[in-house]
Amino acid sequence: MNDQSDRPLVIFGVGEMAELACYYFTHDSPRRVAAFTVDGSHLEEDRCMGLPVFAFEEIDAHCGPEEYDMFVAVGYARLNKARAQKCLEARSRGYRLASYVSSRSVTWPDLSIGENCFIMEGNIIQPFVRIGNNVIIWCGSLISHHVEIDDNCFIAAHAVISGNVKIGAHSFIGVNATLRDKITLGERTLIGAGALVAASTEENTAYLAAISPEAGIPSHRLQSLL
Known part of the structure; x- marks a missing residue:
């Protein structure tokens, strides 16, 4: 049940989540990833996975929302608020968000x-x-x-x-x-x-499970259990 649109895609982010998103969209969807984008204050490299990286503030000039969709590849920081905020910003600039x-x-x-x-x-x-x-x-x-x-x-x-x-x-x-x-x-x-x-x-x-304690027994004494 992939998003079947074949419109090219811009990925927000250049971290591990963005790399995974690029890989999955490329190998398991009709999408072509065209570029990455990040906030200008975090723009350190102009290439990611062989594709151009543009400042988010200027992305419209390179990959406008009339032709490109966007995916916001941000993790769960601040209980997903960081990703939610960037989705709102992308929508406000006219981008459709891919799934x-x-x-x-x-x-x-x-x-x-x-x-x-x-x-x-x-x-x-x-x-x-x-x-x-x-x-x-x-x-x-x-x-x-x-x-x-x-x-x-x-x-x-x-x-x-x-x-x-x-x-x-x-x-x-x-x-x-x-x-x-x-x-x-x-x-x-x-x-x-x-x-x-x-x-x-x-x-x-918040609900947290107890972490397993160290057993206090050298691992070599338990090797017969392996």
């Missing part, structure tokens, strides 16, 4: 997905799922039936989100986190890696 869904994920024809979403490989997304704008879902997660994910969320790898869960805007779900069915996460909920959440959450709350 990507890996052909190596399992989806169904009724999947509802917004702008500037990025869904990587190995995800299973069941029927009746609704995904808002500017949502990133890393690889290998299960998004069960009737799940609703609001705008500006980030779901890390191998999360399990059970059926009828509602995830509020600007939330972060960590690696290997599990959400039981029929719960609602308030806006700006942070679920840490490996956490199990079995009840609805309030806004601006």
